[in-house]
Amino acid sequence: MNGVSNTARILLRDDLRDFAGYRSARSEALQGSVWLNANESPSASPGDADGRLRRYPDPQPPALRDALAALYGLAPAQVLATRGSDEGIDLLLRAFCVPGRGAIVIAPPVFGMYAVCARLHGARVVEVPARDAGDGWRCDLAAMADAALRQHANLVFVCNPGNPTGEAIADADIALLAERLRGRALVVVDAAYAEFAGHDASAALLAAHENIVVLRTLSKAHALAGARIGCVLAASELVGMLQRCQAPYPLAQPAVQAALAALAPDAVARTRTSVARVRGERERLLGELQSAPGVRRAYPSQGNFLLLRFDDAQAAFDALLAAGVVVRDMRATPGLADALRISIGTPEQNQRVLASLAVARQAA
Numbered sequence: 001m002n003g004v005s006n007t008a009r010i011l012l013r014d015d016l017r018d019f020a021g022y023r024s025a026r027s028e029a030l031q032g033s034v035w036l037n038a039n040e041s042p043s044a045s046p047g048d049a050d051g052r053l054r055r056y057p058d059p060q061p062p063a064l065r066d067a068l069a070a071l072y073g074l075a076p077a078q079v080l081a082t083r084g085s086d087e088g089i090d091l092l093l094r095a096f097c098v099p100g101r102g103a104i105v106i107a108p109p110v111f112g113m114y115a116v117c118a119r120l121h122g123a124r125v126v127e128v129p130a131r132d133a134g135d136g137w138r139c140d141l142a143a144m145a146d147a148a149l150r151q152h153a154n155l156v157f158v159c160n161p162g163n164p165t166g167e168a169i170a171d172a173d174i175a176l177l178a179e180r181l182r183g184r185a186l187v188v189v190d191a192a193y194a195e196f197a198g199h200d201a202s203a204a205l206l207a208a209h210e211n212i213v214v215l216r217t218l219s220k221a222h223a224l225a226g227a228r229i230g231c232v233l234a235a236s237e238l239v240g241m242l243q244r245c246q247a248p249y250p251l252a253q254p255a256v257q258a259a260l261a262a263l264a265p266d267a268v269a270r271t272r273t274s275v276a277r278v279r280g281e282r283e284r285l286l287g288e289l290q291s292a293p294g295v296r297r298a299y300p301s302q303g304n305f306l307l308l309r310f311d312d313a314q315a316a317f318d319a320l321l322a323a324g325v326v327v328r329d330m331r332a333t334p335g336l337a338d339a340l341r342i343s344i345g346t347p348e349q350n351q352r353v354l355a356s357l358a359v360a361r362q363a364a
């Protein structure tokens with residue numbers, strides 16, 4: 001599973017084949033006790049009591065890579081730590097899409113960063129809309145494969161669980177997609193919410209398919225959105241390709257410290273408990289909302305949020321806001337003109353959501 005990705009080798013931008021990236025002072029494997037090779041200050045910053053911030057950080061701290069690899073059941077060489085998984089999306093676009101010519105496939109409604117990064121990079125966005133089946137959303141992975149082949153797309157983004165749809169996509173369907181695109185396109189599985197699905201196929205998918213790349217993040221289940229730490233999981237050769245496209249010192253030292261603390265065994269155990277609590281609250285809230293008047297539809301979700309359609313989404317949004325509850329207004333998204341997305345909070349916060357929606361119904 002630590003092998004070579006032929007698809008990545010075929011698809012890497014031609015103009016980047018001999019690109020080594022920036023050689024930072026930290027990338028030279030030298031030994032010494034007096035470091036005068038990076039123009040760092042000889043004295044610590046006044047606010048930096050222990051002098052930890054004086055030096056440039058390690059581009060890929062081995063302890064962080066080891067901890068992430070252990071967390072996801074992979075080898076350290078299969079992990080590229082990034083500034084959130086958002087950076088992973090950007091790096092994939094840069095490495096595999098020639099500006100002005102490359103293309104990606106997405107299944108809207110879906111996380112907006114795929115299209116944003118594509119646009120900034122001058123890559124075409126091919127949309128294969130997901131279908132609202134009433135009891136949930138379905139991506140058409142066969143149609144996505146067709147579109148990718150027809151349009152010569154380089155990357156196919158599969159958000160699983162889906163944001164904002166909450167959809168869980170079957171591993172077998174992702175496997176089939178990867179088979180059809182082998183040698184032709186990379187399948188990027190964005191598993192930002194995998195913890196909340198209670199099912200993590202990252203390692204198995206990577207082991208079986210050389211053209212699959214997985215994005216993970218510490219922002220959601222691990223409660224570290226402010227630290228901006230995520231990672232790309234892929235064959236080691238592909239990890240190397242992406243690292244050459246990355247900034248020289250992408251990870252701020254305090255962020256790395258926060259991530260290491262969150263990945264200590266006792267912290268991971270506590271995270272599991274809080275994820276289980278969120279999952280329980282998600283199901284409780286879903287049950288309440290599915291039978292609530294004024295709620296046109298409450299979709300099942302494998303994430304830490306619910307997507308809801310309302311008879312009067314404005315009234316619901318206003319009632320929540322009047323109670324101090326800020327939710328994500330989805331109404332500008334095609335096909336979601338009556339929808340809001342609500343993150344799962346603490347039990348008390350979720351009660352407040354239910355109470356304010358009941359008020360909205362009485363007013364209507």
Ligand SMILES: *Cc1c(COP(=O)(O)O)cnc(C)c1O
Pocket residue numbers: 083084085086087111159163190192216217218219220225228229230
């Ligand atoms: C939140 C989110 C991300 C971004 O995560 P960061 O690691 O904070 O950049 C990526 N993908 C999806 C689907 C998300 O919802």
